[in-house]
Amino acid sequence: MAAITLIEAVNMAISHEMGVDKEVVVFGEDVGINGGVFRATDGLQEKYGEERVIDTPLAEAMIAGVAIGMAAQGMKPIAEIQFMGFIFPAADHIISHCARMRNRTRGRLTLPMVIRAPFGGGIHAPENHSESTEAIFAHIPGLKVVIPSNPSRAYGLMLAAIRDPDPVIFLEPKRVYRIEKHEIEDNGEDYPLGMCFVDREGTDITLVSWGAMLHETKQAAEKLADMGISAEVIDVATVSPLDIDTILESVEKTGRICIVQEAPKAGALGSEIAAEVAEKSLMSLLAPIGRVSGYDIVIPYYRLEKQYMPKVEYIIDEVKRLVEYK
Amino acid sequence: MTTVARFEVNYLQYMDEKGRFISNDVPPAFARDLDTLKQLYRDMNLIRVMDQKAYALQRTGKMGTYPAATGQEAIGVGFGSAMTKEDVLVPYYRGQASMVQHGIKIEEVLLYWGGYEAGCDYQDARQDFPIAVPIATQSLHACGVAKAMQMRGEKRCVFTEIGEGGTSQGDFYEAINVAGIWNLGVVFIINNNQWAISVPSKIQTNCETYAQKAIGAGIECIQVDGNDIVAVKAASEKAAEKARNGGGPTVIECISLRLCDHTTADDATRYRPEGELDDGWTKEPILRLRKYLESKNVWGKKEEDTMLEELAQQVQTAVDNYLNTPTDPSEAMFDYLYAELPERTLAQRELAILRGSKPRGAK
Numbered sequence: 001m002a003a004i005t006l007i008e009a010v011n012m013a014i015s016h017e018m019g020v021d022k023e024v025v026v027f028g029e030d031v032g033i034n035g036g037v038f039r040a041t042d043g044l045q046e047k048y049g050e051e052r053v054i055d056t057p058l059a060e061a062m063i064a065g066v067a068i069g070m071a072a073q074g075m076k077p078i079a080e081i082q083f084m085g086f087i088f089p090a091a092d093h094i095i096s097h098c099a100r101m102r103n104r105t106r107g108r109l110t111l112p113m114v115i116r117a118p119f120g121g122g123i124h125a126p127e128n129h130s131e132s133t134e135a136i137f138a139h140i141p142g143l144k145v146v147i148p149s150n151p152s153r154a155y156g157l158m159l160a161a162i163r164d165p166d167p168v169i170f171l172e173p174k175r176v177y178r179i180e181k182h183e184i185e186d187n188g189e190d191y192p193l194g195m196c197f198v199d200r201e202g203t204d205i206t207l208v209s210w211g212a213m214l215h216e217t218k219q220a221a222e223k224l225a226d227m228g229i230s231a232e233v234i235d236v237a238t239v240s241p242l243d244i245d246t247i248l249e250s251v252e253k254t255g256r257i258c259i260v261q262e263a264p265k266a267g268a269l270g271s272e273i274a275a276e277v278a279e280k281s282l283m284s285l286l287a288p289i290g291r292v293s294g295y296d297i298v299i300p301y302y303r304l305e306k307q308y309m310p311k312v313e314y315i316i317d318e319v320k321r322l323v324e325y326k
Numbered sequence: 327m328t329t330v331a332r333f334e335v336n337y338l339q340y341m342d343e344k345g346r347f348i349s350n351d352v353p354p355a356f357a358r359d360l361d362t363l364k365q366l367y368r369d370m371n372l373i374r375v376m377d378q379k380a381y382a383l384q385r386t387g388k389m390g391t392y393p394a395a396t397g398q399e400a401i402g403v404g405f406g407s408a409m410t411k412e413d414v415l416v417p418y419y420r421g422q423a424s425m426v427q428h429g430i431k432i433e434e435v436l437l438y439w440g441g442y443e444a445g446c447d448y449q450d451a452r453q454d455f456p457i458a459v460p461i462a463t464q465s466l467h468a469c470g471v472a473k474a475m476q477m478r479g480e481k482r483c484v485f486t487e488i489g490e491g492g493t494s495q496g497d498f499y500e501a502i503n504v505a506g507i508w509n510l511g512v513v514f515i516i517n518n519n520q521w522a523i524s525v526p527s528k529i530q531t532n533c534e535t536y537a538q539k540a541i542g543a544g545i546e547c548i549q550v551d552g553n554d555i556v557a558v559k560a561a562s563e564k565a566a567e568k569a570r571n572g573g574g575p576t577v578i579e580c581i582s583l584r585l586c587d588h589t590t591a592d593d594a595t596r597y598r599p600e601g602e603l604d605d606g607w608t609k610e611p612i613l614r615l616r617k618y619l620e621s622k623n624v625w626g627k628k629e630e631d632t633m634l635e636e637l638a639q640q641v642q643t644a645v646d647n648y649l650n651t652p653t654d655p656s657e658a659m660f661d662y663l664y665a666e667l668p669e670r671t672l673a674q675r676e677l678a679i680l681r682g683s684k685p686r687g688a689k
Contacts, residue, residue: 025477051477057507062466062500069416069470072455075477077470089496096460097467103662105456106447110665141671142663165665194668241668 003181009151010040010116010172013158014078016188018048021076024162027054028063028080028116037082038118038177064090064115068097071113076162084119084171085128091136098167099142114161118174120212120262122309124302131299132211132263137169138240138272144168144193145240149214151182153237156191164193173212194238196246202232205256205319208247208273210236213310217260220315227316229323239269244276251277255286256322260315265293287325290318333541335534338561339551343609345617347556354560360624366407366555367615367625368633370399373423374612375637376432377586379645380439384590388649389440393420397553397585400611401517402487403427404558405578408566409485414475416455416468416486420517424487428454432644433651440648443662462492465501465514472510472569483511483569485562490536490579491522502543502577511569513562514540514577518552519584524597540577552580553611585610656682 004012018024026041026048032055035042045053056063060081067077081087087094094115102110121130138145146161146168148154154172161168199214200221209217214235221231232250236242251257257277259270274289292310300308340349340357347353356362377396383389395402402423409415415428422435429450438445438457446456455471458464468486475482492498493516505512516536520527533539540547546565550557558580565576583606587594607613619625660667660675667675 057500057504059496059500059503061497062469062504065463065466065497065501066470066473066504069467069472070474071470072467073453073471073474075474092460092463092497093466097458097463101456102664104443104446105662106443107662108447108452109455144664241664241670244670 001183001185003183004151005178005181006148006151006154006172007038007040007177009154009182009184010158011042011044012184012186013155014041014162015044015047016186017159017162018044018052020188023074024076024078025052025054025070026078026080027056027066029056029058029082031055031080036080038174040080040116040172060086060089061093064093064098067113067115068093068101068111071111071167072101072109076112078114078116078162081115081117083129084117084133085131087117090115094137094143094169095140099140102166103142110165111167112165114168114170116170116172118172118177120173120175121299121305122175122212124305127301130305132261132294134171134239135263135268138242138269142166143240144238145171146193146238147171147173147211148237149173149176149211149235150180152184153191153197153235155184156189157193157237159188159190160193163190168193171211175212176215179215194241194243196243197235197237198232198246198250199235200231200233202230202254204230204254204323205258206232206234206247206250206254207258207260207315207319208234208236209260210239210269211262213260213262216310216312217315219312220319223312223316224319229319231319236269242272244273247273248277248281251281252284255284256290257285258290258292258315258318258322260310261291261293262310263294264296265291266296268293287322290322292318333538335538335547335549337549337551338557339554340556340560341554341614341618343553343614345614345621353556354563356559357556360619360622363615363619364624366403366559367612367619368637369403369407369427370555370612370615371633372637372640373399373403373426375634376422376426376435376641379641380436381590383436383645389436391589391591392439393589394586395420395423397606397610398517398519398582399423400555400558401515401552401580401582404555404580405485405487405513405515405562408559408562410482412482413566414453414455414471414482414484415451416464416471416484417457418464418487418489418492418517419457419459420489421457421487424485425454430454432641433647436644436648437651442651442654443658444651444654462488462495462497464488465498468512469501469505469508469510472505472512473508475511476508481570483513483566485513485515485566487515487517489522490516490518490520490527491525491530493536493539494530499539499543502540502545502575505575506543506545509572509574511572512575513565513569514575515562516577516579518579518581521584521588521594523588523592535579537577537579545575545577547577547579549579549581552582553609553614555611555615582611583609655679
């Protein structure tokens with residue numbers, strides 16, 4: 001059993017499912033001989049052939065639209081959008097069709113498909129390569145939006161996404177594609193969608209995050225422990241549909257919550273979590289709800305990227321403010 | 327400088343507006359069978375009667391917005407009749423002629439425009455797509471369906487219809503492009519009714535034909551007289567046969583004229599030039615086929631009256647079924663969102679049931 005990175009885990013999960021399910025096909029720009037610009041589909045064409053690992057013309061709306069047609073015929077397409085910044089030509093298909101097909105046909109046509117896209121900042125990429133726009137899709141009923149934070153979750157959640165009978169937007173935090181390795185057995189065991197993971201138990205505050213930012217959040221929790229503050233850490237993992245119950249349960253235990261997200265602050269997933277906590281667990285709170293997020297700005301070009309990204313010390317500062325709140 | 331490629335676009339018409347076979351091309355076999363032509367005549371009339379009835383339903387507050395296809399019946403009936411039951415239809419919003427021709431029930435069309443999702447749960451045409459309201463998106467879905475058929479080695483094909491205005495959308499170009507590259511079994515029908523709501527062709531394209539857009543995608547195209555059902559059906563049958571047998575896609579531009587408003591919410595007198603309708607009614611598809619049948623002494627007033635009475639009855643039965651369909655309970659809004667409803671939405675479903683069970687101001 002080899003230790004593998006998040007991107008290798010994505011690859012392993014896709015490869016596993018292609019091996020057991022003939023209806024699973026992969027397509028997108030550069031996914032074939034090139035194995036994807038991040039190598040998510042490396043070696044798959046060699047293994048499963050050009051018939052099932054298909055290089056497409058350069059047209060994102062086409063990629064999403066064709067996936068819909070194939071899925072309606074019962075195939076299980078995994079479509080890659082090379083960067084989430086390029087997903088918007090496909091948004092009409094994702095939002096206006098993908099999310100609605102089961103509902104509008106009363107279950108006659110369903111779309112068991114996955115749209116993968118690397119997202120988020122921090123890798124010195126060109127413009128339109130660094131945004132965190134998960135909330136746009138999390139807002140759309142009928143979609144599931146999944147964000148793995150580590151290799152094991154990437155493997156288990158990708159398997160679940162492929163097997164799910166409904167469309168899943170699978171957003172991969174590219175900053176942590178290769179930041180850590182997990183030993184993963186390629187046993188085909190999936191993780192449940194729609195459930196948070198409690199990564200660390202604590203009693204003083206609940207830290208909620210997802211994707212790449214979970215790494216800063218966990219580091220903050222480590223340092224907070226040294227300062228005598230016990231933080232519970234929750235990885236949301238499926239940002240839609242949101243498993244709010246796990247978060248509320250934790251808040252009711254700790255009495256405090258700080259939400260950590262890379263996305264801009266306004267109208268984001270953190271806003272929704274904060275609103276739910278305020279609606280349902282207000283009386284359990286010992287301090288205001290805290291949020292550490294990106295700014296409400298266009299994410300800067302890479303010269304200023306570091307100044308945009310939330311950091312471990314910002315989380316620590318905010319947690320200290322909340323714990324000391326009287 | 328040398329010429330590296332040369333292209334041409336052919337036009338197909340068998341029957342002129344006076345109902346005479348004028349083409350130098352030998353008419354297809356079906357066109358020599360009067361029973362087939364009588365059936366096509368009846369099928370076109372069915373759509374016209376249905377559209378009239380749908381309009382009346384909307385005008386009397388019994389149905390929502392509806393887009394009639396008056397004058398364009400030969401297109402949908404023509405290509406719809408070239409489809410087998412196994413082929414898949416991916417329609418556009420004004421697609422009722424091909425939809426009914428391919429086995430979608432009249433009452434399902436009425437249910438859809440009458441605000442019932444159940445109208446897209448086609449009882450017979452189980453694989454056909456529901457109408458795509460966002461313009462041109464259906465072209466790409468058709469390519470996906472055809473890709474699945476190709477991967478499974480099935481001898482079926484996909485028909486998808488689009489208005490001439492819709493061909494301005496990127497999705498149409500992306501679709502014909504990928505259909506060409508992957509050699510997909512899709513027949514793209516361009517329903518050129520000359521109007522995209524109020525926008526005429528001269529501000530929709532600089533092309534001489536819409537068919538020629540296919541040339542940019544490297545696929546075969548043809549332009550046909552969309553008021554000549556023989557031409558529409560013949561071109562569609564040929565394209566379908568090719569598509570089912572691995573020969574790839576075809577674009578068929580069918581030229582017709584929208585003899586009605588864009589929808590019940592439109593008033594075409596605001597933009598339609600004077601005289602266009604008068605001229606259009608002399609060229610429309612039903613009249614010319616009737617003239618032909620009359621010239622062959624197989625049609626007259628008696629047959630016409632009997633047919634119209636039967637069609638009115640057929641449509642009325644569908645209308646009754648539509649009008650007698652109860653409105654779904656509130657929870658129906660929730661029940662097909664996902665295979666399994668998430669907990670949070672489940673709670674909202676319960677709330678909607680509670681609210682729905684005691685409507686405010688209910689008698």
